[in-house]
Amino acid sequence: MDRNQQYERVFNHIDENGDKKISAPELQKCVALIGGELTVQEAEAAVESVDSDGDGMLSLEEFVRLVEGGGHEEKMNELKEVFKLYEMEGRGCITPKSLKRMLSKIGESKSVDECKLMIQNYDLNGDGVLQFDEFIVMMS
Numbered sequence: 001m002d003r004n005q006q007y008e009r010v011f012n013h014i015d016e017n018g019d020k021k022i023s024a025p026e027l028q029k030c031v032a033l034i035g036g037e038l039t040v041q042e043a044e045a046a047v048e049s050v051d052s053d054g055d056g057m058l059s060l061e062e063f064v065r066l067v068e069g070g071g072h073e074e075k076m077n078e079l080k081e082v083f084k085l086y087e088m089e090g091r092g093c094i095t096p097k098s099l100k101r102m103l104s105k106i107g108e109s110k111s112v113d114e115c116k117l118m119i120q121n122y123d124l125n126g127d128g129v130l131q132f133d134e135f136i137v138m139m140s
Helices: 001-015 024-033 041-050 061-068 072-087 096-105 114-118 133-138
Strands: none
Touching: 001 024, 001 061, 024 041, 072 096, 072 133, 096 114, 114 133
């Protein structure tokens, strides 16, 4: 799956009402789901910062600009939050089982063996799991 497909999958997950637009409240709820805090005003400001058509909502293209437009520190914080979603077992790494669980939550069904193969592609130290630094390589 390429980066655009990943963005589209995340976008569709956030777009609760399926209108192909993300509202500030939908963005705020999504950030809360990954353990962050975003006030209504901050969510509105984030949407406004990339809203090129002035409709007060994020299209897929605007969402991608918002995600990619952050600074390095902001991206690292986002990656840390996403990593926490995938690791789930409190071990500080992504295991094949935790990857399988998270993928199923976003509607992608994979076997544990398929997840092992996915991890193997980015497992730089060969321990069978993804550490945060390996996860960064996978996401870039």
